[in-house]
Every structure is written in structure tokens, then in C-alpha cells.
Amino acid sequence: MTPRSQRKSPLLALLSFGFVALWVLIASVPFLWTLWGSFKVQGDFFSKADWTNALYGVRTLVETGGTFTGNGYEGAWIEQEFWRATLNTAIVVFFTVTISLTLGTLGGYALARSGYRYAFWLLMIALVFRAMPHITLVSGYLLPFFQWNIWGHLSTTIIVLVAINQPFTLWMLHSFFLNIPKDMDESAMVDGCTRFQAFRHVIIPVMWPGVITTGLFSFLLAYNDFAVTAMLLSQDNQTMVPKIASFLGTTQVEGNVMYAVAAVVSATAPLFVLVMVFQRQIVSGLTAGAVKG
Amino acid sequence: MPHKTFLWFILPSLAAMVLFIALPIFSVFVQSLYVEHDQVLITTENCGPFGCKQETTVDVEATQILKDQAPLGKFNGFQTYSNRSHLAFAELTQAWSTATNARDFFGQILNLPFYKALAFTLTYTFVVTPFVIVIGLGIALGVNALPAKIKGPTIFVSLLPMIVTPLIGSLILFWMIDAQGILGATLQRLFNDNALSLKASPSLTWVMLFVYGVWHSAPFSFIVFYAGLQSVPSETLEAAMIDGASRWQRVRYVVIPYLTPLVTFITLMQLMDNFRVFEPIVGFSASANATSLSWIIFNDLRGQDSQLFGSAAATSMLTILGVAILLTPVLIRTWREFNSKTV
Known part of the structure; x- marks a missing residue:
């Protein structure tokens, strides 16, 4: 039963329900529409004559003999070698998340346990670094990377993404470690552990919820990045997002927009699964910084 | 924690940040003082039966040697x-x-490239941010009143626009508002104007990008406000009701004060994120009508035959300056809070 204080007049209730319903439509329909349309031909997905063509697949039936077609997916994955980009994304994302979490837990723990003023200043500098538009940093990387001949490799991009990720990871893990009572590791140190042993045996076993949440956001940053991956990777090493961007240049000319549509749907699918599985952690992660001030 | 232990714990993370964030900023500054070499020209005189004429050609080899010797280009100061x-x-x-x-x-x-980009970036930042806050709050209040059973799925759906890759999200919307896409074609029919195109007009392009920005970021402020609403104690609300506060007064005097710190937090995050707006301009192919600071840097670096490192670096420095100005009030506030806490 809802408390009396939260009960509303019927009109207001209807209005607020209507607003939420409208929002849910706005948030979900573009995705459903694109998912459905990705199994049609271009003539249906971009149908000027009648938008219901995209629902029933009128042109698709004429052109392919069925109301659904996998042509877009076939073109993107096989002809345009989207699988290669997917593999690259998997490598980049996996290593970025692992390395940033390793560095971030150590640093975040130190920041949370140090009472000195410089820890605060480090956090402030990290905040300024977090606000840097990524493309401004990229313009600083390019010339040195060309000089040292490390431009275009996956490993370079991974290191860059780890570094760009650090300010955020530090902030988030720092606030998680603040929530773990100081007494836990300090009593371990009284019992004769060194600081690192205390961290290893006392803190690591209890830190996983925070690390998983932070890992999710590192994942999103690495997966969703366009500025860094588009500028720092060579053609062969492209990840999914720059690959999709390069589809736009080439396929629009050849009339294969449906390849790009199929690629977009393929790249969105893992994110859907992620939200479905980790919804609670994402919500708690978004609010972690806010509620604590 | 002793200084030495602290140093060892923070070292890897600090090294990464110094090497790949602090040094690049410095390198950007140095780059911005240089400009690309001019091409080496050779003038030769060709004398034929009809007199002599001068010909100018580019000495590719000499240009390349010059580039190899000084890859930064030639010194240009602040020009x-x-x-x-x-x-x-x-x-x-x-x-x-x-x-x-x-x-x-x-x-x-506004015809000058930098000011054009600056105008769009600032407008985007200061239009999208308030809308995100107001709409997010509205959704949070609405979802909070929903029956518990459908709250979960609603939150799931609401998260999608935020979690999706910005470039992909803008493409999905772009295909819908394309002149042949579902929304674009419907609008043309509604207004009975076959030439109506959201892409062609500058003001409609801006609106389209603002709508995308709000669509993309509203879930963030919704989630933060929603969590904040859970922390409003129901006793206080009950007490306000017993004292005769109307529903509006309860929202105004009880709920809103609880949410004000959250507004500051969301504003800060949104200002930072909106100021670097970039992907939607690529996704919506909107660069003819709307460019942002990030986009002009990208455009300089992507140049087909020659990348304009000097120009990109100068814009980057100006952008960093903008970020610094944007963040100053926040930093001053945090610094004051920190000092008042320790004293």
C-alpha cells in the first residue's frame, strides 16, 4: 500500500502516467524500428510512399521473395568484414577494462585512505582531466605516435583508452573504498600485515561490487568511443564504431545503407544484454557520485 | 597512509595520466606554435623557340626532406x-x-569557422543541460508513482538512449528523420511540403541536434533524480501533509530541497559532456549547418592530403581554455568546501 502522502488526484496521476508512457515510447521505438527495419530492403526501410511498407516488407517480398531478409547482415558481416571489427572491439574493450580496473583499484584505494591534502588535489586534477574533450588529447598524440611508429596498433589505442579512463575510474573507486570501513584494513595492519597485504587479503575480497560497477562504465567508455578509435587505428585494426562511420562514406554511394543499419543493430545488441543483466549496478553506479555529494 | 606507500599505490595510475593526458596537453601547446612547411617551389626558365617563360613546380623531394627534418613544421608563434x-x-x-x-x-x-563552432557548442551546452534536468525530473516523478511491478522494465527502457553508443544513437534517429525515413516522410506529408528536409535548414538542424542531446542525456538525470527521490523520508512528507501542505507545496518545500545537491551534480556532468559534443554532428552529417569545437579539431586532423596539426592544436588549446573557464566555479566551490571541512 502506498503511503497517504504519495497518493495523488486522478487527473495528476493520469498526466504523470501519460508522460512516462510517452517517454517510454520515445526511448524505445527508435530501437525497435531499426531492429525491425534491418531485416528489410532499403526500399522498405526508407519508404517515401508509405511508412507501413517497412512493417509489412512490401518491397522486400518483391525483391527477395520473403518478408524478412538477412541481406544487410550478410553484406555487413561477410562482404564488409564487420566480424573483424567486432573482434578488434572485443580485444580493445577487454584489455582496457582489465588494465584500467587494476590501476584504478590501487590508485582509488590509496586516495581513499590517504588523509593528506595532496590526495584531494590529485582528485581535483583528475576531475579537470575528465572534462578534457577526448579529441583535444588525440590531436596531441598523433604527431609523436607517427614519429615513434606506434600509430595504428590496437595496443596503443588500449593504453590511450586506459589513460583517458583513469580519472573517472579513480573517482568512482575512491568513493567506493570510502564506504569500506577503515577499521577493517587498519586492524589487519595492527595484526602485522603490511599495507599491501591488508589490501590483498582484507579489501580485495569485499571490493567486488564496486569494481564490477566501475568496470561496467569503463566498458561503456571503451565500447562507445569514437574520437580515439577513429583517429588512432589503421584501416585493418578498426573497431566497430569507426567501421560503421566508414560504412557511411562508402555504402551510401553504393546504395547499401542497409549494411550500415545491420551493423548498427549488431553493435547495439551487446549493450542491450549488458543493461538487462547489470541494470541494478548501472543505476547504483550512476547515483554513487551524486548521492554522496 | 605514509607518503611512500601512497606513491607506490598511485604510481601506475598517475603515470598513465601524466603520460597520456598531461604530456599530450603540453605537446598540443607546442604543436600550436608551429605551422606546416610551405611546399618547396622551384622556378625554372624554359627557353624555346618562342622566347623564355618561367615555370614553377613543387619540389616533392625537397618538401619531404624538410618534413622529415622538422616534423613539427616551422615556428609560427601565436599567429x-x-x-x-x-x-x-x-x-x-x-x-x-x-x-x-x-x-x-x-x-x-558567425561565418568565421571558430566562432561558428563556438556558437553552436555553447548553445548546445546551455540549451540541452536545462532541458535534460527538467525532463529527467519529470520522468523520475512519474516513474516513482508507478506500481512496483512495471518500474523495473520502465527503467530498463529508459536507460537505452543513454547507454547506446552516441554515434549509433544519432544514426538511428538520423535514419528515422531522413526525408525518406518514417518521421521525415510523415512530416513532409503533414506539412504538405515535399521539399521539407530537416537536414537542409540550419535552424532545424540545430533543433534536431538538441533533441538528440536531450534524448541521449535525459536518462542520466532521470536515474540520479529517481535515486534521490528514494532518499526523501516519508515521515517528513507525512508531517508536511498533517500541517496542511498541498501536493504542490510538498514537492516545492520538501522534495525539491532534497534534490538540489543532485541538480548541481547533474549540471556539472552535463556541462562537461555537452561541451564536447561531437559524435552527433558526424552521425547526423550536420557539419554544413552546425559544427562544434571538437568537430573542427577532428576535421583538421582528418584532412585528406595534409593533416593540419598546428591548426588542430590551436583549436584544442582554445577548447581546453573553455573547459577551464567552465569548471572554475565548480573547482572554487569544492576547494572552499574542502577547506571548511578540514579547519
């Missing part, structure tokens, strides 16, 4: 900052003296 593509002082002065009225003056300024 890149003041040229036409950046702060454009000469053009500004000229516009000031020739312009007949304010409208004309701003019209001339």
Missing part, C-alpha cells in the same frame, strides 16, 4: 591563434568597422 580559422582578430576588427548594425556584425562573425 595560428589569430588567423582566420581561429580567433580571427583582423576579420573581427573589419567586421566591427564595416558592420552597419549588431545583426550584421554577428552575421559576419
Whole structure:
């Protein structure tokens, strides 16, 4: 039963329900529409004559003999070698998340346990670094990377993404470690552990919820990045997002927009699964910084 | 924690940040003082039966040698900052003296690439941020009143626009509002105007990008507000009701004060994120009508035959300056809070 204080007049209730319903439509329909349309031909997905063509697949039936077609997916994955980009994304994302979490837990723990003023200043500098538009940093990387001949490799991009990720990871893990009572590791140190042993045996076993949440956001940053991956990777090493961007240049000319549509749907699918599985952690992660001030 | 232990714990993370964030900023600054080499030209005189004529050709080899010797280019001081593509002082002065009225003056300024991008970036930042906060709050209040059973799925759906890759999200919307996409074609039919295209008109392009920005970021403020609403104690609300507060008064005097710190947090995050707006311009192919600071840097770096490192670096420095200005109030506030806590 809802408390009396939260009960509303019927009109207001209807209005607020209507607003939420409208929002849910706005948030979900573009995705459903694109998912459905990705199994049609271009003539249906971009149908000027009648938008219901995209629902029933009128042109698709004429052109392919069925109301659904996998042509877009076939073109993107096989002809345009989207699988290669997917593999690259998997490598980049996996290593970025692992390395940033390793560095971030150590640093975040130190920041949370140090009472000195410089820890605060480090956090402030990290905040300024977090606000840097990524493309401004990229313009600083390019010339040195060309000089040292490390431009275009996956490993370079991974290191860059780890570094760009650090300010955020530090902030988030720092606030998680603040929530773990100081007494836990300090009593371990009284019992004769060194600081690192205390961290290893006392803190690591209890830190996983925070690390998983932070890992999710590192994942999103690495997966969703366009500025860094588009500028720092060579053609062969492209990840999914720059690959999709390069589809736009080439396929629009050849009339294969449906390849790009199929690629977009393929790249969105893992994110859907992620939200479905980790919804609670994402919500708690978004609010972690806010509620604590 | 002793200084030495602290140093060892933070070292890897700090090294990464110094090497790949602090040093690049410095390297950007150095780059911005240089400009690409001119091409080495050779003038040769060809004498034929009909007299001599001078021919100028590019000495590719010599140009390449010059590039290899000094990859940064030649020293240019702060001239890149003041040229036409950046702060454009000469053009500004000229516009000031020739312009007949304010409208004309701003019209001339907004034709300069840097000011055009700056105008869009600032407008985007300061239009999208308030909308995100208000709409997010509305959704949070609405979802909070929903029956518990459908709250979960609603939150799931609401998260999608935020979690999706910005470039992909903008493409998905772009295909829908394309002249042949579902929304674009429907609008044309509604207004009975076959030439109506959201892409062609500058103001409609801007609106389209704002709508995308709100769509993308509203879930963030929704989630933060929603979590904040859970922390409003129901006893206080009950007490306010017993004291005769109307529903509006309860929201105004009980709920809103609980949410004010969250507004600051969301504003800060949104200002930072919106100021670097970039992907939607690529996704919506909107660069003809709307460019942002990040986009002009990207455009300089992507140049087909020659990448304009000096120009990109100068814009980057100006962008960093903008970020610094944007963040100053926040930093001052945090610094004061920190000092008052420790004293």
C-alpha cells in the first residue's frame, strides 16, 4: 500500500502516467524500428510512399521473395568484414577494462585512505582531466605516435583508452573504498600485515561490487568511443564504431545503407544484454557520485 | 597512509595520466606554435623557340626532406591563434568597422569557422543541460508513482538512449528523420511540403541536434533524480501533509530541497559532456549547418592530403581554455568546501 502522502488526484496521476508512457515510447521505438527495419530492403526501410511498407516488407517480398531478409547482415558481416571489427572491439574493450580496473583499484584505494591534502588535489586534477574533450588529447598524440611508429596498433589505442579512463575510474573507486570501513584494513595492519597485504587479503575480497560497477562504465567508455578509435587505428585494426562511420562514406554511394543499419543493430545488441543483466549496478553506479555529494 | 606507500599505490595510475593526458596537453601547446612547411617551389626558365617563360613546380623531394627534418613544421608563434580559422582578430576588427548594425556584425562573425563552432557548442551546452534536468525530473516523478511491478522494465527502457553508443544513437534517429525515413516522410506529408528536409535548414538542424542531446542525456538525470527521490523520508512528507501542505507545496518545500545537491551534480556532468559534443554532428552529417569545437579539431586532423596539426592544436588549446573557464566555479566551490571541512 502506498503511503497517504504519495497518493495523488486522478487527473495528476493520469498526466504523470501519460508522460512516462510517452517517454517510454520515445526511448524505445527508435530501437525497435531499426531492429525491425534491418531485416528489410532499403526500399522498405526508407519508404517515401508509405511508412507501413517497412512493417509489412512490401518491397522486400518483391525483391527477395520473403518478408524478412538477412541481406544487410550478410553484406555487413561477410562482404564488409564487420566480424573483424567486432573482434578488434572485443580485444580493445577487454584489455582496457582489465588494465584500467587494476590501476584504478590501487590508485582509488590509496586516495581513499590517504588523509593528506595532496590526495584531494590529485582528485581535483583528475576531475579537470575528465572534462578534457577526448579529441583535444588525440590531436596531441598523433604527431609523436607517427614519429615513434606506434600509430595504428590496437595496443596503443588500449593504453590511450586506459589513460583517458583513469580519472573517472579513480573517482568512482575512491568513493567506493570510502564506504569500506577503515577499521577493517587498519586492524589487519595492527595484526602485522603490511599495507599491501591488508589490501590483498582484507579489501580485495569485499571490493567486488564496486569494481564490477566501475568496470561496467569503463566498458561503456571503451565500447562507445569514437574520437580515439577513429583517429588512432589503421584501416585493418578498426573497431566497430569507426567501421560503421566508414560504412557511411562508402555504402551510401553504393546504395547499401542497409549494411550500415545491420551493423548498427549488431553493435547495439551487446549493450542491450549488458543493461538487462547489470541494470541494478548501472543505476547504483550512476547515483554513487551524486548521492554522496 | 605514509607518503611512500601512497606513491607506490598511485604510481601506475598517475603515470598513465601524466603520460597520456598531461604530456599530450603540453605537446598540443607546442604543436600550436608551429605551422606546416610551405611546399618547396622551384622556378625554372624554359627557353624555346618562342622566347623564355618561367615555370614553377613543387619540389616533392625537397618538401619531404624538410618534413622529415622538422616534423613539427616551422615556428609560427601565436599567429595560428589569430588567423582566420581561429580567433580571427583582423576579420573581427573589419567586421566591427564595416558592420552597419549588431545583426550584421554577428552575421559576419558567425561565418568565421571558430566562432561558428563556438556558437553552436555553447548553445548546445546551455540549451540541452536545462532541458535534460527538467525532463529527467519529470520522468523520475512519474516513474516513482508507478506500481512496483512495471518500474523495473520502465527503467530498463529508459536507460537505452543513454547507454547506446552516441554515434549509433544519432544514426538511428538520423535514419528515422531522413526525408525518406518514417518521421521525415510523415512530416513532409503533414506539412504538405515535399521539399521539407530537416537536414537542409540550419535552424532545424540545430533543433534536431538538441533533441538528440536531450534524448541521449535525459536518462542520466532521470536515474540520479529517481535515486534521490528514494532518499526523501516519508515521515517528513507525512508531517508536511498533517500541517496542511498541498501536493504542490510538498514537492516545492520538501522534495525539491532534497534534490538540489543532485541538480548541481547533474549540471556539472552535463556541462562537461555537452561541451564536447561531437559524435552527433558526424552521425547526423550536420557539419554544413552546425559544427562544434571538437568537430573542427577532428576535421583538421582528418584532412585528406595534409593533416593540419598546428591548426588542430590551436583549436584544442582554445577548447581546453573553455573547459577551464567552465569548471572554475565548480573547482572554487569544492576547494572552499574542502577547506571548511578540514579547519
